[in-house]
Amino acid sequence: QVQLVESGGGLVQPGNSLRLSCATSGFTFSNYYMSWVRQTPGKGLEWVSTIYSDGRTTLYIDSVKGRFTISRDNAKDTVYLQMNSLKPEDTAVYYCYYASANRDYWGQGTQVTVSS
Numbered sequence: 001q002v003q004l005v006e007s008g009g010g011l012v013q014p015g016n017s018l019r020l021s022c023a024t025s026g027f028t029f030s031n032y033y034m035s036w037v038r039q040t041p042g043k044g045l046e047w048v049s050t051i052y053s054d055g056r057t058t059l060y061i062d063s064v065k066g067r068f069t070i071s072r073d074n075a076k077d078t079v080y081l082q083m084n085s086l087k088p089e090d091t092a093v094y095y096c097y098y099a100s101a102n103r104d105y106w107g108q109g110t111q112v113t114v115s116s
Contacts, residue, residue, distance in 0.1 A: 002026035009110030020081040022096030029077040038092035086114045
């Protein structure tokens with residue numbers, strides 16, 4: 001059974017940092033690209049970042065480039081999102097995600113709130 005479990009969200013002030021983790025099980029983690037997406041009531045679902053299976057290639061939405069870093073530990077079947085210099089517009093529920101040949105898989109999400 002595939003499981004993706006996010007953690008690390010919370011309430012932080014603008015300019016501060018958070019590190020999200022997504023622990024996975026039930027599939028061969030090292031074979032798949034992994035992504036983070038976020039959802040807000042106003043913008044809907046927004047792709048944030050993707051990391052290739054070997055961890056060497058990373059992609060980011062322009063609004064987080066230079067502030068967020070995606071990484072993975074294939075020995076721990078875990079993907080991370082280091083978020084620095086957080087802004088109020090980063091407030092969202094963050095989900096980790098991957099797509100197998102048959103379907104998409106999502107975690108339950110973790111809330112990130114950036115507010116003074």
